[in-house]
Amino acid sequence: MPTIDPALPAVEAEGLSKRYGRTLAVDRLDLRIEPGEVFGFLGPNGAGKSTTLRMLLGLARPTAGRARVFGDPAEDVRAAHRHLAHVPADVALWPNLTGAEALELLANLGPGTDLGYRDELVERFDLRLDKPCRAYSTGNRQKVALVAAFATRAPLLVLDEPTSGLDPLMGREFQRCVVEAAARGQAVLLSSHVLAEVEAVCDRVGILRAGRLVQVAGLAELRRLRRHEFHLSFAGPVPAGLAAVPGVADVEVLGEGRVVLTLAGEPAPLLRAVAGDDVVQLSVREPSLEEIFLGYYGEAAR
Structure with a gap:
């Protein structure tokens, strides 16, 4: 199971920029997220949130600047992904595998899994594992990804619109898991359109507009926005x-x-x-x- 180094920031970005032709998707973004912090990433559609997350995950190469995950360059995907678990906005699973088989495969691909905690999460999210993934609804696919991510106990959780498809009861369970992860010292980067969800779990929020991180604020500022x-x-x-x-x-x-x-x-x-x-x-x-x-x-x- 990965070890959290409290001396290193979970995420550190300096001058991070990404240009697609004439379009500047992300412009000189500076960001630092500490272990144990829940950081909300907010902004209108097209603000550059997804592009920023892709660069932090090493899935897109920055035009300028750099990003590190617990000291490892984000572009070194193998090294950086030892420290993180990722839940995308649109979860795709292997259609012919059952939920149990999908969780087992994800555990083998990740940085290590707490099997006892995973079993607890399956119960808490009311997830049936005997069904093939092709029969899962959007919400159930999201549950599989969330259970797999939280069970890794990865030092950094990158969650992109993670509650899409979940009902309100499961949304509250998700919030409990985020709070528990932070209490264990894990960092959480949460990109969400649900303002109440961000308000419930985040310590700070970063507001992205037209590719620029125009403000980083605490919950008091977030409540003023609401x-x-x-x-x-x-x-x-x-x-x-x-x-x-x-x-x-x-x-x-x-x-x-x-x-x-x-x-x-x-x-x-x-x-x-x-x-x-x-x-x-x-x-x-x-x-x-x-x-x-x-x-x-x-x-x-x-």
């Missing part, structure tokens, strides 16, 4: 002063007693502000991650 859109209808005119309510922004009066606004943080101040007015309808929508980033970086009007 806004909800409120649609309110009143029997009378829209009350004045909504823009002054803590956390409220982007107030747009639609006429006929209707208003739409965004709210960061707890809804209690807003609800108190409208408690004396005749609210006839209220709905709440959580914007997509794409919308959040477009608004956050002032791109919505472009």
